[in-house]
Amino acid sequence: MAEQKNKKWGMVIDLDRCTGCQACTTACSMENNVAFVGEKDAGYGRSMQWIRIQRYWKGQYPEVTPTYQPMLCQQCGNAPCEPVCPVFASVHSDIEQINLQVYNRCVGTRYCANNCPYLARTFNWFDYQIPEIMTNYLNPNVTVRRRGIMEKCTFCVQRIHGGTEKAKAEGREVTDADVQPACALACPTDAIIFGDLNNPDSPVGQAARNKRGFRVYEELGTDPKVIYLKAGGKYGG
Amino acid sequence: MAAETRVLNHAAAEKSEEDHREHLMLDPRPRETLNRWVMEAMLTTTPRYWIMVIVLGLLVAVLLFGAWGNQIAVGMGVTSKTRPVFWVTYITTFVFWIGISHAGTFVSAILRVFKAEFRRPFTRAAELMTTFGLAAGALFPLIHLGRVWIFYWLVPYPNARWLWPNLRSPVLWDFLAINTYLLSSTIYLYLPLIPDLAMARDRTTGIRHFIYKILALGWRGTEAEWHRIRTAINIFAFAIIPVMFSVHTIVSWDFAVSMVVGWHSTIFGPYFIIGAILSGVSAVVMILAVLRATMKHMDYFIRKEHFDALGKLVLIFSLAWAYFFYNDFLLSWYGGDEALKRVITFHAEGPMAWMWYLMLVCNILIPAVTLWNKKIRTSPWLMFIITTLINVGMYFERFLIIPVNLSHQRSPFDWGEFNLTPTDIMIPLGTLCLFLFLYLVMSRLIPLVPVWEVQEGQMAHTLRKVGKAEVTSVSELE
Numbered sequence: 001m002a003e004q005k006n007k008k009w010g011m012v013i014d015l016d017r018c019t020g021c022q023a024c025t026t027a028c029s030m031e032n033n034v035a036f037v038g039e040k041d042a043g044y045g046r047s048m049q050w051i052r053i054q055r056y057w058k059g060q061y062p063e064v065t066p067t068y069q070p071m072l073c074q075q076c077g078n079a080p081c082e083p084v085c086p087v088f089a090s091v092h093s094d095i096e097q098i099n100l101q102v103y104n105r106c107v108g109t110r111y112c113a114n115n116c117p118y119l120a121r122t123f124n125w126f127d128y129q130i131p132e133i134m135t136n137y138l139n140p141n142v143t144v145r146r147r148g149i150m151e152k153c154t155f156c157v158q159r160i161h162g163g164t165e166k167a168k169a170e171g172r173e174v175t176d177a178d179v180q181p182a183c184a185l186a187c188p189t190d191a192i193i194f195g196d197l198n199n200p201d202s203p204v205g206q207a208a209r210n211k212r213g214f215r216v217y218e219e220l221g222t223d224p225k226v227i228y229l230k231a232g233g234k235y236g237g
Numbered sequence: 238m239a240a241e242t243r244v245l246n247h248a249a250a251e252k253s254e255e256d257h258r259e260h261l262m263l264d265p266r267p268r269e270t271l272n273r274w275v276m277e278a279m280l281t282t283t284p285r286y287w288i289m290v291i292v293l294g295l296l297v298a299v300l301l302f303g304a305w306g307n308q309i310a311v312g313m314g315v316t317s318k319t320r321p322v323f324w325v326t327y328i329t330t331f332v333f334w335i336g337i338s339h340a341g342t343f344v345s346a347i348l349r350v351f352k353a354e355f356r357r358p359f360t361r362a363a364e365l366m367t368t369f370g371l372a373a374g375a376l377f378p379l380i381h382l383g384r385v386w387i388f389y390w391l392v393p394y395p396n397a398r399w400l401w402p403n404l405r406s407p408v409l410w411d412f413l414a415i416n417t418y419l420l421s422s423t424i425y426l427y428l429p430l431i432p433d434l435a436m437a438r439d440r441t442t443g444i445r446h447f448i449y450k451i452l453a454l455g456w457r458g459t460e461a462e463w464h465r466i467r468t469a470i471n472i473f474a475f476a477i478i479p480v481m482f483s484v485h486t487i488v489s490w491d492f493a494v495s496m497v498v499g500w501h502s503t504i505f506g507p508y509f510i511i512g513a514i515l516s517g518v519s520a521v522v523m524i525l526a527v528l529r530a531t532m533k534h535m536d537y538f539i540r541k542e543h544f545d546a547l548g549k550l551v552l553i554f555s556l557a558w559a560y561f562f563y564n565d566f567l568l569s570w571y572g573g574d575e576a577l578k579r580v581i582t583f584h585a586e587g588p589m590a591w592m593w594y595l596m597l598v599c600n601i602l603i604p605a606v607t608l609w610n611k612k613i614r615t616s617p618w619l620m621f622i623i624t625t626l627i628n629v630g631m632y633f634e635r636f637l638i639i640p641v642n643l644s645h646q647r648s649p650f651d652w653g654e655f656n657l658t659p660t661d662i663m664i665p666l667g668t669l670c671l672f673l674f675l676y677l678v679m680s681r682l683i684p685l686v687p688v689w690e691v692q693e694g695q696m697a698h699t700l701r702k703v704g705k706a707e708v709t710s711v712s713e714l715e
Contacts, residue, residue: 041314044319044656045319045320045321045653045654046314046319046320054648054650055650056649056650069650071648071650080495080496083403083405083406084405084406084407084408084494084495085403085406086391086402086403086406086408086409086412087390087391087400087402087403088400088402088403105390105400106383106384107382107383107384107385107387107388107390107391108313108382108383108384109381109382109383109408110318110323110324110381110383111406111407111408111495113320113321113323114321114323114324114495114497114643115495115496115497117496117646117647117648118648119320119321119646119648119651122320123313123318123320123323123383124312124383125312125313125314125318125319126311126312126313126314127312147312147313147314147383147384148312148313148382148383148384149383149384150383217647220496
């Protein structure tokens with residue numbers, strides 16, 4: 001059995017390729033049992049999307065073009081949400097090096113959500129009813145959350161675990177192909193690249209060295225693990 | 238030269254008009270009369286009082302516990318909270334109550350330590366405000382929890398979950414600070430109460446006598462007992478001052494240690510303390526005005542001189558608050574951080590700008606214009622109106638800091654609005670009713686005037702004739 005090295009799971013999002021189609025949002029919701037809040041609450045800003053498309057307009061009317069920025073939990077290396085939680089519901093995992101939310105511990109102070117500069121966290125304002133027939137769609141690997149609980153993107157930690165276990169059983173090193181999250185798989189333009197940032201030869205490792213790369217609010221010292229590639233510049237479309 | 242003479246003549250005329258009997262300390266009555274008055278004030282209940290108690294009790298049941306129960310059963314969504322405004326009126330009202338509760342102890346302990354004589358008749362009314370203000374405020378960390386039924390997970394005790402609370406979290410600092418303050422201020426309320434409880438014990442029968450007997454701890458009033466209680470009160474008065482400063486600093490750290498634009502400010506500690514004292518001293522004035530108007534014999538104990546003295550304090554703290562507000566604003570602006578600049582512009586120009594201007598008018602303009610005037614300071618109802626406005630301004634200050642700042646964070650995509658719902662307003666109003674209810678009930682259960690302190694003060698003050706002038710002399714008792 002191969003030795004399992006510590007992985008630094010990370011993501012590169014190429015804004016040049018993003019078309020704003022929201023396939024990632026949909027895939028994420030189905031994979032992670034994210035609740036649908038209904039029209040009224042969604043209109044009020046309570047829609048629960050672990051990854052959302054932030055749309056900005058560029059230029060003056062009538063020459064406006066939209067730009068899209070998928071925003072999700074940046075899995076900060078130095079996460080602002082972690083120290084403020086009084087009950088250790090927001091914790092850092094040593095093995096996956098990601099930021100986890102332990103739903104069962106959460107008491108719902110919502111402090112973490114206030115302190116997140118990316119506002120990547122969503123809160124269960126109500127118990128959102130799932131129609132009987134729809135329960136068959138729920139992913140059995142992911143907890144269904146009840147009201148009063150904070151939740152957020154986990155980099156599909158169930159897939160990371162599943163892939164790692166599978167590789168271990170087969171006696172080989174886990175590869176990026178084993179652990180792709182739902183959003184990266186669903187992206188029709190391959191704008192989302194996921195993998196081990198420690199491996200310089202992997203697609204994500206190569207993309208991370210791209211000159212267009214930047215990290216959102218890096219100046220705050222959060223050490224995010226999601227790298228964006230700038231759109232519309234010298235190096236790309 | 239002529240101008241100087243005019244000023245001196247004017248001062249002399251003012252002095253001769255002043256009647257020493259206006260001061261409580263120089264208007265002594267026999268001790269038995271004072272005792273009887275305090276007992277009468279405590280034991281007199283009019284039908285109006287009972288109607289107030291019943292109405293407030295019902296309001297607490299409906300507004301606080303009804304709305305809260307509904308929120309627990311249905312979900313936090315019944316409030317106006319949304320992304321990005323995760324805290325709205327609950328934390329605002331929490332900070333407001335902790336601020337109010339500040340000044341009770343501030344007025345009592347600081348004035349006791351500095352031996353300010355005018356404190357004597359109203360220390361207890363102020364301390365009671367601290368205790369019940371904390372009781373009302375301490376509910377909010379529970380009310381605002383998404384899953385309040387497991388609130389005990391925040392309490393540090395050895396448990397089956399094998400999990401200690403996170404001591405890095407400001408929520409836990411709050412928990413510890415508020416508990417410390419509640420405990421120490423309750424003891425500080427109780428200690429000076431013991432001689433008065435003994436006084437009440439000796440003048441009541443039946444169940445009241447029985448309760449006072451237990452609470453008075455067998456007080457007889459011997460010299461040794463007085464010596465011990467003075468020592469104890471003195472220790473507590475000194476010790477509680479740093480506790481009081483730490484509590485509101487810790488409340489401000491809830492915001493200051495975070496990364497939220499407009500919260501992350503090192504001046505928040507003193508700024509919050511000054512704001513708390515301003516709103517708290519104002520609340521003391523409000524309570525004294527109401528007590529004076531509604532309770533028997535209170536117009537003897539609480540006089541114009543007290544409103545005058547407290548009015549000066551309010552004015553000083555209003556100016557100090559203005560200074561700290563300016564500091565906070567100036568440094569935010571001068572720092573040049575783009576996001577922070579947008580937030581402070583949003584305060585002054587956004588849809589909620591009226592709150593910002595209302596806050597400045599109520600907290601700076603109104604006290605600065607009115608409280609210089611002695612006529613206004615000595616008029617209880619005008620003081621009541623002014624201090625109410627100050628508290629309205631202070632509420633909006635906290636409102637601006639919490640939900641309004643949250644609605645305008647770094648990323649423009651996340652700028653959000655919130656529309657207050659009935660629950661948002663009912664629960665804070667419910668805690669106001671709870672505070673009034675508890676205060677009203679307690680005002681008939683314990684002597685609201687520390688009568689032994691008044692008697693002690695009156696014994697210490699005498700008028701002496703020096704030449705033609707009457708001079709107040711104060712002897713050291715303690």
